[in-house]
Amino acid sequence: MTRHLVLLGGGHANLHVLESLADSPLPDVRVTLVSPYRLQIYSGMLAGWIAGHYPLAACAIALDRLAAAAHAEFLCIRACEIETASRCIRLADNWTIDYDLLSIDIGSDVSIDRLQYASDRVAPVRPLQRFAERYRQYTVNGKNEPIAIVGGGMAGIEIACALRVASGYRADVTLLAGRDGIVPTQNSTLKTRLKNALKARGVMIVDEDACGVDGMRVETSSGQHLAAALVVLATGPQAPSLLRGSGLPLDEAGYLTVDASLRSTGSTAVFAAGDCARFPDDGVVRSGVYAVRQGAILAHNLRAVLMGGSVQDFHPQRRALYLIATGSRHAVATWGPWSWEGEWVWWWKRHIDRRFVCRFRRY
Ligand SMILES: Cc1cc2nc3c(=O)[nH]c(=O)nc-3n(C[C@H](O)[C@H](O)[C@H](O)COP(=O)(O)OP(=O)(O)OC[C@H]3O[C@@H](n4cnc5c(N)ncnc54)[C@H](O)[C@@H]3O)c2cc1C
CATH class of the missing domain: 3.50.50.60 (FAD/NAD(P)-binding domain)
Incomplete structure (x- = not known):
């Protein structure tokens, strides 16, 4: 049967x-x-697409083609x-x-938590496909207008750096990192590397939460109002x-x-x-x-x-390597307590990311 x-x-x-x-x-x-969505965009390359390092097609896996190769029906x-x-x-x-x-x-999903918004200028990073559409609209309508990124994790940092590069360092980019600052659970060496990278790209870091988005303004927890033509939500998973x-x-x-x-x-x-x-x-x-x-x-x-056969258990590795793109051909690597940075890390990341996507594009 x-x-x-x-x-x-x-x-x-x-x-x-x-x-x-x-x-x-x-x-x-x-x-x-x-x-x-027919195209599965690879999150590790999203910032590279924003920064202009890759066309979107190079960051995407065609699910219909992969499904066909696997003799599967694809329901989009x-x-x-x-x-x-x-x-x-x-x-x-x-x-x-x-x-x-x-x-x-x-x-x-993207964690919305208590953030109130009713604005079409808000772009949650997930689904990535919808985010890519929103970002494209921004580049058509409001090139170089100010942008706020909510969320000081690795994704928010990558996107903030990429947005500065994409605008030729003309758009004001503010990272609302939350009251605990950027990557709060990471060690101080990594924090310093990432903070320096953000500063070097000209990203303004605000250690406050975003409370709401109203039209073209983001309200912070201290009552400040920041102008933003695009508000990127990179607030972590939900x-x-x-x-x-x-x-x-x-x-x-x-x-x-x-x-x-x-x-x-x-x-x-x-x-x-x-x-x-x-x-x-x-x-x-x-x-x-x-x-x-x-x-x-x-x-x-x-x-x-x-x-018929026996199932296996997944044995997670104790440490994972993360490679964080920090703008124009620069990246930071972290593995356990160690971290490194430089152009060579960017090339390393590029190699790993492209290999991942190509693996599923060969069908
Ligand atoms: C900007 C960014 C950069 C990141 N960079 C890294 C990184 O460098 N390294 C790293 O380890 N992690 C990174 N992450 C985290 C990483 O993207 C996620 O942990 C990872 O994608 C989770 O993979 P997944 O297989 O669970 O699901 P996903 O890759 O998110 O795929 C989910 C799939 O389910 C589909 N789907 C969703 N809802 C439905 C539904 N209702 N019905 C049918 N299908 C549905 C989606 O369309 C998608 O195809 C990054 C995240 C972001 C946002």
Whole structure:
């Protein structure tokens, strides 16, 4: 009997599943990939696109092509509801699809927290595809008008530096880093490197929270008003709303709890990986590094369930390498307590990023 494997989301781990299916198809298994965008933009290269180092096409993986190579049907649509009890997914056009085995890799939403806004000038970094459209509009309408970035994490820093480079150092770029300053959980050497890089690019750092966006102004926690024609929200991850109401066990923050084999703690027919999953080991943070590493285990385990075999556990690495682009051909690397910077780090990052994207573009 033919079984139906549904891959929900074209995230890093599901890319590996598709690659595995392209290289070695599963007999008697129908595969469907559901994702709302045809092109999966690789987040590690987003800042490089903004800075003008790459065209957007070079940062994107065509999910329809990869799905075709994996003998999978591609449904370019958003899923609106997961009904675990009846093993089906409701799609945005009100159609439903049934599954025998489900692999969820839908990433995360951008944390809005208490920020109030009703402005079309606000551009959350996720979904990346929508962010790219908003940024394009900004470049058409308001070239070199002031920009504010909310969020002092690595993504916010990369984007702030890239925006200065993109404007030829003409647009005022303010990074609202939050009251704890930039990368608050990182060590002081890394903080200093990143702060110096931001200063060298001419990014203004404000250690305050953003409270609201009204028209062309951002209000900060001290009551300051900053002019901004574009407000980028890089405020970190938040659990995807799709998971609520699925009937699957979630942690207190709303992420899907999985066991060490990436299987849902509430359904033997559901696996999940990447940002949307809560792995038992707290050392697994929400980053592309772990989502990528989980891909091979996810591919193996889905195959094991469908073909008969034993599942494997994911053993997270203790330390992860992060490469942060800081503007024009400069980047900062960090691994555990160590960090490095320079043009060579930028070339290193470029090599790793391009290799990742090319891996899934060869089909
Ligand atoms: C600007 C930026 C730079 C970053 N740089 C780095 C970096 O250098 N290194 C690093 O390790 N991490 C980085 N990150 C973090 C990294 O992007 C995420 O941790 C990573 O993308 C998570 O991968 P994922 O597989 O969970 O999901 P994602 O890669 O986010 O993919 C999710 C997929 O699910 C789809 N989807 C979403 N909702 C639905 C739905 N309702 N129905 C169907 N499909 C859906 C999406 O369209 C997408 O295809 C960066 C993040 C940002 C924002």
